Amino acid sequence: AQSVSQHNHHVILSEAASLELGCNYSYGGTVNLFWYVQYPGQHLQLLLKYFSGDPLVKGIKGFEAEFIKSKFSFNLRKPSVQWSDTAEYFCAVSSFSGNTGKLIFGQGTTLQVKP
Amino acid sequence: GAGVSQSPSNKVTEKGKDVELRCDPISGHTALYWYRQSLGQGLEFLIYFQGNSAPDKSGLPSDRFSAERTGGSVSTLTIQRTQQEDSAVYLCASSLVGGYTFGSGTRLTVV
Numbered sequence: 001a002q003s004v005s006q007h008n009h010h011v012i013l014s015e016a017a018s019l020e021l022g023c024n025y026s027y028g029g030t031v032n033l034f035w036y037v038q039y040p041g042q043h044l045q046l047l048l049k050y051f052s053g054d055p056l057v058k059g060i061k062g063f064e065a066e067f068i069k070s071k072f073s074f075n076l077r078k079p080s081v082q083w084s085d086t087a088e089y090f091c092a093v094s095s096f097s098g099n100t101g102k103l104i105f106g107q108g109t110t111l112q113v114k115p
Numbered sequence: 116g117a118g119v120s121q122s123p124s125n126k127v128t129e130k131g132k133d134v135e136l137r138c139d140p141i142s143g144h145t146a147l148y149w150y151r152q153s154l155g156q157g158l159e160f161l162i163y164f165q166g167n168s169a170p171d172k173s174g175l176p177s178d179r180f181s182a183e184r185t186g187g188s189v190s191t192l193t194i195q196r197t198q199q200e201d202s203a204v205y206l207c208a209s210s211l212v213g214g215y216t217f218g219s220g221t222r223l224t225v226v
Contacts, residue, residue, distance in 0.1 A: 006157075034215075036217075042219075043206075043217050043218065043219040043220060044158075044206070044217040046214075046215070049214075090157065090158060092158075101146055101163070101165065101210065102148060102160055102163045102171060102174075103148070103158075103160070103208070103215060104160060105150075105157045105158040105159075105160075106157055107156065107157040108156075108157045108158075
């Protein structure tokens with residue numbers, strides 16, 4: 001069965017600090033990988049996604065993620081965070097084998113950026 | 116519609132009562148998903164509908180939970196004999212080919 005692990009549950013950074021949030025998944029087949037963000041009081045929004053091709057994916061708001069197949073990882077990065085990046089971040093994986101396209105989410109990482 | 120619509124946005128119910136949560140997916144999206152987000156928890160998969168195929172119910176936590184999707188469009192998640200641990204935000208999403216759009220959710224509080 002697929003599973004997703006996010007190692008950092010709560011991260012506190014100062015503005016302009018660099019960010020890296022870890023995500024590892026467990027699945028042996030072809031996967032699609034996603035990062036979602038949930039700002040306080042708002043619904044889930046897609047930050048970026050990887051289906052195939054260049055393993056370095058750029059998303060909205062200066063975020064990027066790198067798919068490393070050998071490590072089953074899809075870590076999220078941002079060179080310089082802003083106070084407005086305070087939110088909860090979710091890594092997710094899906095596969096389309098067996099006609100199953102459900103997203104499996106990690107537990108989420110709460111990011112708090114101090115001004 | 117332009118997005119995934121869920122109703123009600125908030126629901127307070129007494130323990131033991133049944134509740135129905137509604138999801139209107141994006142028109143034309145063949146897949147529909149229900150998730151549950153509890154305080155401090157991630158998003159827990161509940162059930163998945165894809166076209167006319169049998170739904171994937173593998174995430175439903177107990178037989179008190181059920182869902183149906185009528186005419187390949189609107190879906191209703193029903194929770195019977197609600198318990199306090201059912202309190203959570205219930206999210207619906209729809210997709211066409213690998214792109215998922217989430218609704219704003221229904222916040223269910225069981226008192």
